Amino acid sequence: MFDNVDTTANEPLAERLRPRTLEEFAGQKHLIGKGKVLSNLIANDRVTSMIFWGPPGVGKTTLAKIIANTTQSRFITFSAVTSGIKEIRQVMQEAEQSRRFGERTIVFIDEIHRFNKAQQDAFLPFVEKGSIILIGATTENPSFEVNGALLSRCKVFVLKALQKEEVVDLLKRAIRDPRGYGDKDIVITDEMLGAIAVFSGGDARSALTTLEMLILNGDYYTEADGGQRITVTRDTFEQCTSKKMLLYDKDGEEHYNLISALHKSMRNSDADAAVYWLARMLEAGEDPLYVARRVTRFAAEDVGLADPRAMEIAIAAYQACHFIGMPECSVHLTEAIIYLSLAPKSNAMETAYFAARDDARQHLQEPVPLHIRNAPTKLMKELDYGKGYKYAHDFEEKVTAMQCLPDSLKDRQYYNPTEQGNEGRFKARYEQLKEWKENHRK
Secondary structure: OOOOOOOOOOOOHHHHOOOOOHHHOOOOHHHHOOOOHHHHHHHOOOOOOEEEEOOOOOOHHHHHHHHHHHOOEEEEEEEOOOOOHHHHHHHHHHHHHHHHOOOEEEEEEEOHHHOOHHHHHHHHHHHHHOOOEEEEEEOOOHHHHOOHHHHOOOEEEEOOOOOHHHHHHHHHHHHHOOOOOOOOEEEOOHHHHHHHHHHHOOOHHHHHHHHHHHHHOOEEEEOOOOOEEEEOOHHHHHHHHOOOOOOOOOOOHHHHHHHHHHHHHHHOOOHHHHHHHHHHHHHOOOOHHHHHHHHHHHHHHHHHHHOOHHHHHHHHHHHHHHHHOOOOOHHHHHHHHHHHHHOOOOOHHHHHHHHHHHHHHHOOOOOOOHHHOOOOOHHHHHOOOOOOOOOHHHOOOOOOOOOOOOHHHOOOOOOOOOOOOOHHHHHHHHHHHHHHHHHHHO
16 A cells, blocks of 8 residues: 655655545546545445546546555556566466455556556456456557456546646645645746646646746745745746747637637638637637637638538538647648638628528517428318428429418518629529529419
């Protein structure tokens, strides 16, 4: 087991501040929140073999150590770099002997995906017999990196990157915790803490390492009582992180100013400006999925049927952002934004909906014409539901002069197509159908 011993001041901040209990653990509330599966298993000392899958710095190793401290088990760590088959088998035999005397052994394998098939197979019989409880940690998909037989005997828990707020809370705790900088007066703005959280990408270790570097390079001042005040300046931040302070409040004015600049640059067909505003948002830590959603809206609102491909490209960019995230998805958003900037423009989709919306709000009680109502029951047919309906496929032209709007709105035109791009073809078809229907109604 790991003993709760005081760490030395020479240890990195991330190690000094490593959580010792679930209460100190940051994030993963879907697993260790009150009443959640993993927290119940730990609290009831009913831990089984499991694999923690998630990105770096989210607490995989820490969770394993907390389990070791919380449960009554012997704890052994294996490394794919230093552990061979012979060593594994020797330790497994010792675990089997301990089991016979009633002592459980937890074997923690960090980066289990780096173990080859033979190494993984060496653990299998001991997991099957219950000689060991195996806890593996991996940043790779265990479906591809862990032997099927071993994987089937383990519960996989997916750990997520920490949210910005969770990382900020962790950084603030590091500043006030005696194991961190609780004995010093640290002066650092909330803006900088937020920037660290964003730049860390949800990696707690990375965030704490950045904070440590900033404080070590801050401006030191010894106060009259002998205490130390350390100020992290904007210049120190930019030097240590190699990043300008571009961060902005995602709920504040600058957030809306930038998305407005992006949208209006695309609308004005200015691809260079659009890419610049995109970069400003992403480098400041904006969620790429938010940008992708706005781009998808733009594809219909400002391009529409002038280029129907615009919607496909926008949706593809959104999916790419969802699949791979930042920073890789920045190029997918760039492709979509340049395409939309250069595409022909039409706002006919937006104006059509808004016009129909206004009528719909004013005529909410307008009944659906009987001839286009569905008639699934005998009573409905007796009440003339569906009577007079004309099935377009029964006619040579595949269209009829049947009225589909309520009488009070029968002459309304909501869609006003432009001549831009492909919409010119839609306009010609729309006007052709409109003229044909008018002639046949007469």
